[in-house]
Amino acid sequence: MNASLLEVDGLTVELPGTARPVLDAVTLRVAAGEVVGLVGESGSGKSVTARAALGLLPPGARRAGRVLVGGEDVLGAGQGRLRALRAAEVSMVFQDPRAGINPVRRIGDFLTEPLRLTRRWNRRRAEERAVELLAAVGLPEPERQLRRYPHQLSGGMLQRVMIAGALAGEPRLLLCDEPTTALDVSTQAEILALLGRLQRERGLGLLLITHDVELAAATCDRVYVMYAGRIVERATAAELFGRPRHPYTIGLLGSTPPLTGPPARLRPVPGTPIGLDEAAPGCAFAVRCAFAQAGRCDQEVPALLPLVDGADGAGHAAACVRLAEIPSPAEEVRP
Amino acid sequence: MSTATVRVGVGRMVRRLGGHGWLFRVCLGVLVVFVAVALLAPWLAPQDPTVGDFADTMAGPSAQHWLGTDQGGHDTFSALLEGARTSLLGPLGVVAFSSVGGIAVGLFSGWRGGRVDAVISRVLDVLFAFPSLLLAILAVALFGKGLGAPVLAMAVAYLPYTARLVRGLTAQEKTRPYIAAYLVQGHAPAYVAVRGLLPNIAATVLAQSTVNFGYALLDLAALSFLGLGVQPPTPDWGAMINRAQSAVLAGQPLSAVVPVMAVVVAVLAFNVVGERLGERGTR
Structure with a gap:
């Protein structure tokens, strides 16, 4: 069907x-x-x-x-x-990643918060998943990216982060x-x-x-x-x-x-x-x-x-x- | 990770604060000195300002009394230092209560929008109409003199300023795409409002609170001057000005001029710092 x-x-x-x-x-x-x-x-x-x-x-x-x-x-x-x-x-990728990701929180927070809050995962598990996701969208050094702020990434990289975030919930x-x-x-x-x-x-x-x-x-x-x-x-x-x-x-x-x-x-x-x-x-x-x-x-x-x-x-x-x-x-x- | 976050945050804040020009830095320095004096007053004060020496009233500056004494023989310099405690603690209470309450009310109102927002906004308008000093005097009449009642009353009177600011910022910030992105991630609206939105407007709210601090200090000093605030013998700048009236008439204005200067300098410093923080926040 x-x-x-x-x-x-x-x-x-x-x-x-x-x-x-x-x-x-x-x-x-x-x-x-x-x-x-x-x-x-x-x-x-x-x-x-x-x-x-x-x-x-x-x-x-x-x-x-x-x-x-x-x-x-x-x-x-x-x-x-x-x-x-x-x-x-269902998930969504927004037009402008600069506007779509909270500028005052870290990349890691953006990716792990939904997993930790809506799925009750612990921090370790959520961070491992976030690293997987960032690797899947082709960002180099995913562990380091978790600690960075949106303004430290280029638009293209940030859009990859946005896509990773959209995929977080499978x-x-x-x-x-x-x-x-x-x-x-x-x-x-x-x-x-x-x-x-x-x-x-x-x-x-x-x-x-x-x-x-x-x-x-x-x-x-x-x-x-x-x-x-x-x-x-x-x-x-x-x-x-x-x-x-x-x-x-x-x-x-x-x-x-x-x-x-x-x-x-x-x-x-x-x-x-x-x-x-x-x-x-x-x-x-x-x-x-x-x-x-x-x-x-x-x-x-x-x-x-x-x-x-x-x-x-x-x-x-x-x-x-x-x-x-x-x-x-x-x-x-x-x- | 959390300690690293804190360290980075403080370092960044210090660097940011340095970039506002000399006036800002001087005013910030003044505030730091005032707070330090308030904290260390009992150890710094050369004499006990609550004990008056009636043999040595309305004296000019001398080695023993650096800023002279008032009409009760209290050492003005010591009273100034000790007075910093109550004079700063009161406004701190006002700002703390009004900020917490104002943020809660404003965030809720701006986030919910619609009818809830309209009702809350009208209630705030009514609160605006009450002069803070009048409300404080009313509270003193009901609950008695001292620091507690006026601080609470003034917190209520100052709450609408913060609430209206937060409400406007929230309504504006709420339309930004990152809020929709948070909601799409499946977060609860309350979480998005507090953890997602609030940090983005915090700088502007902090600036408003700083300006409020200056006004609250002025209002509380006025209340003390009227004899409705802190009661003697506890030293307080407003109360010092009140008691110094006879000294002024007797041609020894120093014990009045000193606390007045302290109030003016403190309010000025708070306003400059608050205003610059506000510019930073809206930029």
Whole structure:
């Protein structure tokens, strides 16, 4: 059975004082051993989706739908259950390790405290485990690192520490919220390689949140594209590269330099993403879309429809009312 | 490992404290001297300031009485040294109680947010409206003169300053990603608030407490001056100023000027040190 580690089902999150929901009927799945990408611009709701999986929604948020982690309902879970879930099942790697690790405590404290407090391990055992973890993420001299403060480590090293901390509880599901955005380009590749290795070794389910669609396509098995709180396209990495269907995905791919092959002229997506204070009666992307049809795209909210018959909720799907009329960039562009 | 931590911590603190310029260092030195004097007063004082020599009242400085005597024949220099004990112990009590209480209230309020926060903030606003001195006088009226009642009353009056500061800092710090990272690790919120968040705002809170110390010293001296605080014969700077009134009228102001100078210098030093620590904390 291909059991989902993370199952988000029709999750809608509304914050007070906003014109549109932060998340609008978001549905996504992450199975064990699967790398899933969540791609979108800033403010598209990627991070909120990940935080919902941890029960970390902002206070005062109205929510509908379900979030299951390992089959357990997160949104309805009590404080104790939530803590147990966070300590054992699901973990998160944050964007900026400088901000995500308490600057006044030592690396060793960051790694051993969860083990000592949530698992009641003694200091010795927890420190041995921390050394193991630091070695696993490729930090030299792990024993010495335990005694150091975050400001004594480089960004890349600190992100490794953050990953080690996320793995401390032996989670089955790892959420990575733009894990390489705050790092140097050369370090980004190393961190991604590390994440990939750890994911394969441990059979983790991994949700990679990024604004880089090329990166997602290169590292993920499946990709969800988000725009203004809605999933607009769902595809395998190969499908997304080969035959992107939603105009937004096409635009994103056209505005990103390809990782391989000759550089082509980049075409930016015109306009800016709609803010939380703007409501869109129809498709949220309509105002920026070259294919938008007045009277249709700005009226009707497109549903995420499977493109392949008989898809079980994981196959290629896109949310666009003019899907049939939009030519996908030909396969010859990308091998 | 814990001893190493302490050693490194103290060394770092000393190095940090050195980097604030000469005014800060002088004021810190003054505070160290004051505390040392307060601790060692019984051994340092040349005479017993509680015993007056009526044959030698309102004397000027001499070899026997370095700073002269007051209208009761008490040695002013000895009274100054011994007075440092009560004059510093009182504010210490005020600051200790108000800081512990203020941190607890502020942390809880800022962390919980929402309705709890709103209610606590309004209660603090009401407490703000009470002048600390009035509260202290009220406490004296209820519980009698001495050091205990005014210190407790003033601790209550000073609590809102620390609480409001801690509340604001907590609300701000709470949104930082490392707090979410702690929660994601499965820690209890109380643990995250106390062990994770508090150390990050401690420097600023310490600065506020230091400034509070100066104000509490001033308030308690005023209370003693009114005759409501420490009672004679226990020496106290405020009480010394009070008793020296007749000496001032008789043209021998030295026994009043000396404790006044002590109060002014102490408050000034505490304010400078506190302010610099605050700059350090917010930077």
